[in-house]
Amino acid sequence: MSPSIPDLGTTLQEHIDALHAWPAGEALPEAAGEVVAELLGRLEAGSLRSAVREGDGSWAAVPWVKRGILVAFRSGRVTPVAAPGSSAVDARAPSAFLDKHNLPVRRFAAGEGVRVVPGGSAVRRGAYLGPGVVCMPPMYVNVGAWVGAGSMIDSHALVGSCAQVGERVHLSAAAQIGGVLEPVGAAPVVVEDDVLVGGNAGVYEGTVVRRGAVLAAGVILTRGTPVFDLVREEVYRAGPSRPLEIPEDAVVVPGGRAVTREWGRAQGLSLYAPVIVKYRDAGTDLATTLEDWLR
Numbered sequence: 001m002s003p004s005i006p007d008l009g010t011t012l013q014e015h016i017d018a019l020h021a022w023p024a025g026e027a028l029p030e031a032a033g034e035v036v037a038e039l040l041g042r043l044e045a046g047s048l049r050s051a052v053r054e055g056d057g058s059w060a061a062v063p064w065v066k067r068g069i070l071v072a073f074r075s076g077r078v079t080p081v082a083a084p085g086s087s088a089v090d091a092r093a094p095s096a097f098l099d100k101h102n103l104p105v106r107r108f109a110a111g112e113g114v115r116v117v118p119g120g121s122a123v124r125r126g127a128y129l130g131p132g133v134v135c136m137p138p139m140y141v142n143v144g145a146w147v148g149a150g151s152m153i154d155s156h157a158l159v160g161s162c163a164q165v166g167e168r169v170h171l172s173a174a175a176q177i178g179g180v181l182e183p184v185g186a187a188p189v190v191v192e193d194d195v196l197v198g199g200n201a202g203v204y205e206g207t208v209v210r211r212g213a214v215l216a217a218g219v220i221l222t223r224g225t226p227v228f229d230l231v232r233e234e235v236y237r238a239g240p241s242r243p244l245e246i247p248e249d250a251v252v253v254p255g256g257r258a259v260t261r262e263w264g265r266a267q268g269l270s271l272y273a274p275v276i277v278k279y280r281d282a283g284t285d286l287a288t289t290l291e292d293w294l295r
Contacts, residue, residue: 012038016068019075032075036102039068040126043144044106049128050144050162051188059164059190059208059243066162066184069126069144076100103143127159130167142179148193166193172217178204187243206238212249212280219252219274227252229276249280 015035022028042048043065050065081097081104106123108114114129119137123129127141130149141147141159148167153159157171160179171177175197180186187206191197195209198217203209205223221227223238227246238244246252255275259265278284 012042012068013064016064016071019071020067028071028075032071033102036068036072036075039065040072040102040143043126043146044128046128046130046146049146049164051146051164051190059188061162061180061185061188063184066144066181069161069181070184072102072126072143073100076102081105144181145179154199160189163189163191165191166195166211168193169195169197171197172199172201174200176202176204178202180206192248206243207246208243209246210248210250213246214251214280214284215246216251216253218254220254220272221246221252221274225272225274227274227276228255228257231276231279247276247279250276251278251280251284252276 012035015031016039019028019032019035039048043050048065049062050069051059051061053059077100078098079101081099103125106125106127108116108129113131114133114135116123116135117137121135121137121139123135123141124143126143127145127147129135129141129147130151132150133147134152136153136155139153139155139157141153142161144162145159145165146163147153147159147165148169150167151165151169151171153171154173154175156174157176159165159171159177161181163177163179165171165177169191177191177197178189180188189203189206190208191203192209192211194212196214197203198215198219200217201215201219203215203221207221207223209215209221215221221244223244225244227236227244229236229250236244236246252274255273256270257273259269259271
């Protein structure tokens with residue numbers, strides 16, 4: 001970091017903490033632009049992440065990194081943004097796209113190994129995409145997200161801010177991986193390696209999907225969603241300080257459970273409930289190898 005701004009601290013974290021604590025309503029110093037640029041550059045390079053896996057396998061947010069992203073929003077100016085496929089914008093004319101000047105759409109070089117197919121996709125500055133990631137249009141990856149090597153983000157899929165997606169993951173069409181930016185200490189949404197997320201599935205509110213799991217089309221997972229395991233005869237729920245977790249290799253499908261209160265039972269009502277119907281085996285793996293052909 002530039003020696004011209006020692007008053008903010010000596011490390012990137014100290015710079016960010018000082019800027020985040022800057023009095024509300026006061027303009028941030030010019031040094032904020034340089035601090036934000038370094039933070040976003042490190043996130044894009046994958047040398048810094050907004051969440052980490054601990055030694056016990058649990059996932060935790062990195063609060064100072066998320067504070068840095070909030071500083072980026074605070075310090076950014078809303079400016080016209082060029083339309084997809086265009087490199088120029090006339091700042092004097094009305095624009096269909098307006099965003100923070102320091103959080104533009106990322107541009108990739110061929111040597112990075114990321115394939116972004118034309119058609120309206122966008123990856124925001126400060127997001128990491130590993131080699132071999134394929135982006136089918138239109139899709140979106142937000143700031144602070146991390147997507148591992150060899151993963152596919154299909155049409156209309158979203159990877160939210162600070163979400164963590166592992167290697168060789170397939171996010172099918174219209175899949176939603178929610179973002180968790182605030183509060184800064186809140187657990188991230190995590191999809192570990194080799195997971196298949198079916199079309200129109202959604203993973204939200206700090207849920208962790210463990211390695212090798214399969215979420216069928218239409219599965220929705222949130223902190224308030226109990227998941228019923230028919231194989232192990234267990235029910236998985238989030239706790240006050242514990243995320244909802246889907247076990248490794250679990251195959252989850254949309255299901256329902258009967259309403260037990262008298263009036264609801266009399267109406268024949270049921271509630272949505274994700275159900276684990278099996279655990280991934282050689283047959284399940286064979287059924288998911290189709291994605292290899294898409295590469």
